[in-house]
Structures are given as structure tokens and as C-alpha cells.
Amino acid sequence: MAMKVGVIGLGSMGMGAALSLLRAGHDVTGCDMRQAARDEFAAAGGAAAARAADLPEDTEAVVVLVVNAAQTEAALFGEGGAARRLKPGAVIVSSATMAPDAARALSAEAEGRGFLYLDAPVSGGAVKARAGEMTVMGAGSDAAFSAAQPVLDAIATRVWRLGSEIGIGATVKVVHQLLAGVHIAVAAEAMALGIRAGADPRALYDVVTSAAGNSWMFENRMARVLEGDDAPRSAVDIFVKDLGLVTEMARGLDFPVPLASQAQQLFTAARAMGQGGKDDGFVIRVWQAMTGIKLPGDA
Structure with a gap:
């Protein structure tokens, strides 16, 4: 099932995830402050935006592959964040490496706004990211996993379901x-x-x-x-x-x-x-x- 997906952070892993989603037939917008990253993704056929707040309206899923928890919070819920562009019930796939307490706090904020949340760090490096072969260390509700399944199918070959408790991922x-x-x-x-x-x-x-x-x-x-x-x-x-x-x-x-x-x-x-x-x-x-x-x- 094709989805309207945003990828926030077009670094070595985020670019790979965005390209893999595009290759799988999803409607993908990649967000990055760097013009060179946006140009690379646009050249591959994707839409590109400088700010998460510029994602298309009613985006159904967003993959956040920034550096840390603070950047994740800003990208989702800050002044220029994605939250206002997400469809009610959209799923957030939070993939930055962060402390478990930070993951729990972000999940609570997301759920309070009516979104599903996956605590979903990734591994594999740039090569596997571009091949759609990352490993996902996921935790979240069955509903969040179900909503994110088309995204996970595109970016990963191994998805570990580590339980429903946010923070274990x-x-x-x-x-x-x-x-x-x-x-x-x-x-x-x-x-x-x-x-x-x-x-x-x-x-x-x-x-x-x-x-x-x-x-x-x-x-x-x-x-x-x-x-x-x-x-x-x-x-x-x-x-x-x-x-x-x-x-x-x-x-x-x-x-x-x-x-x-x-x-x-x-x-x-x-x-x-x-x-x-x-x-x-x-x-x-x-x-x-x-x-x-x-x-x-x-x-």
C-alpha cells in the first residue's frame, strides 16, 4: 500500500531510507536544511523541503532520522515541526539514537496529539540504508507497527519487535x-x-x-x-x-x-x-x- 511519507533528515541513513521508500512506490518528501541533500533527493524523483513544517498536508507517516532527541523533538513538535502537517492517527517512526527516557517523553507528546509512535532506532550503515536493508529495533503498540508496516517493509529487512513498552528500542x-x-x-x-x-x-x-x-x-x-x-x-x-x-x-x-x-x-x-x-x-x-x-x- 502506497503511503504519503515524510523523511526528516537526509543524512547517510535518512537519504537511504528516503530513496528506499521512493523505490517502493511511496509518495515521499525528504526534509533537510542542506540544499545539496535536497537536490540529491529531488534528482532521484522525490519531493524535497527545507523544513518539516513544509511536509504535504495529511502526511500519513514520518520517519525521523536526525542526530538526537532534541532534534527529533524540534523536527516533530517545534515551531517548524511536522506535527501540524500530519494526518490524525499518523505514525511517527522515531529512529534517532537517544536515551530511553527521551523516547518515552516523545511518545507521550505524540500520543497526546493523537499520533501513533514507534521507538525505532536503526542500524546497518549507509550502504544497507540505500538498499532498504536496515535493521530496526522497534517498540510500540500493535497499532503503531501495523500503521508503519509499509514503511518498515521498504527500509528494512529485519524488524525486531521488542515489545509494546516505549524505551526498550x-x-x-x-x-x-x-x-x-x-x-x-x-x-x-x-x-x-x-x-x-x-x-x-x-x-x-x-x-x-x-x-x-x-x-x-x-x-x-x-x-x-x-x-x-x-x-x-x-x-x-x-x-x-x-x-x-x-x-x-x-x-x-x-x-x-x-x-x-x-x-x-x-x-x-x-x-x-x-x-x-x-x-x-x-x-x-x-x-x-x-x-x-x-x-x-x-x-
Whole structure:
């Protein structure tokens, strides 16, 4: 069933979701402040708007793929938000990484205005987003899942229904980000150590990716390091934020997370070096700054 859908945030994941929805036959409007993002989506055949408040009237579903809870709240309920353009009973698919309490607060606001709400963080990266193959960590009512089903079918190949309690989707995503952030940091540490010790970076990469020490993050992020490709599919700044959510959630539970905390400090160090907007695998530049190693992509 074709739907009138808005996608707020045409970044690496949001653009992929918007294009996947368009490809599935939905009437899609993509919203982003950046002209270049709007132009890219318009060139693919979609409608584009600078503000969420400019979505078509009676939009039936909106996917929010911005950076955090504050941006989600502004995009939905702020002065330039989408709420006034949504059809009564429309479903909000809230996919930014945020704290569980923030997800619950947004859900309460949405439901108070007569909308359905899915706490639905996503994973998969830009490539899977563009292929419509993301993983959704969803929580919400049966009615919300039913209303969002055509959207979910277009953007994801795996939709986890984690229950009706809003916040559990956000919780699972925060735990996932603990693993993702630590994996990236340790991948960079291992590659940097190998370079410092005189191993050929390409050979090291080939050995690790064929052996038990491999991880998806090592294989994906260190491939970019080998090429010197620091264009941000997911930026250092994202893991400064997301690992902050990990430590915040853990602190509220009196739960120690020493590995996540150390990884967050490494991403924070990269940000302090001016690398916050670079691809997150280039947290390796922290070790470069400390030890003077030459990275494979250095001129």
C-alpha cells in the first residue's frame, strides 16, 4: 500500500531510507536544511523541503532520522515541526539514537496529539540504508507497527519487535552502540599498533579479516583507513554522543562500563584534534598523534 511519507533528515541513513521508500512506490518528501541533500533527493524523483513544517498536508507517516532527541523533538513538535502537517492517527517512526527516557517523553507528546509512535532506532550503515536493508529495533503498540508496516517493509529487512513498552528500542540501540563504539576504537588501536610495529597495513588487514580476531567494524572501518577515505558515513562526533548515552544510562543503573568510557575518551580526543566531522574509523588519528605513525592514506 502506497503511503504519503515524510523523511526528516537526509543524512547517510535518512537519504537511504528516503530513496528506499521512493523505490517502493511511496509518495515521499525528504526534509533537510542542506540544499545539496535536497537536490540529491529531488534528482532521484522525490519531493524535497527545507523544513518539516513544509511536509504535504495529511502526511500519513514520518520517519525521523536526525542526530538526537532534541532534534527529533524540534523536527516533530517545534515551531517548524511536522506535527501540524500530519494526518490524525499518523505514525511517527522515531529512529534517532537517544536515551530511553527521551523516547518515552516523545511518545507521550505524540500520543497526546493523537499520533501513533514507534521507538525505532536503526542500524546497518549507509550502504544497507540505500538498499532498504536496515535493521530496526522497534517498540510500540500493535497499532503503531501495523500503521508503519509499509514503511518498515521498504527500509528494512529485519524488524525486531521488542515489545509494546516505549524505551526498550532505545535501550537496545544504546547497548548496540556500546559494542559498535568499542569495536571501532579497538580496531583503530590494533591497526595503529601493527603499523607502529612495522607490519604492512594491507597485509595486517587481510590477515585479521580472514581470522578469528575480525569484527564487522574492523573490516568496514579499517578498509577506509587503508584508502585514506575519511568522508563521514558515521562521524567521530556521533560516537562522542552515543557513548555518552551509554555512560549516562549505565550511571543511572549504578552499572560500570569501563570499556565504553575509555572508548568515549578516545573519540573525544579525536574531536578535540579537530576530527569530529571525519569518519569515525579515523579515531586512529589519536594514536597517530601520540606515536607519529604514518597512516596508509597519508600523502
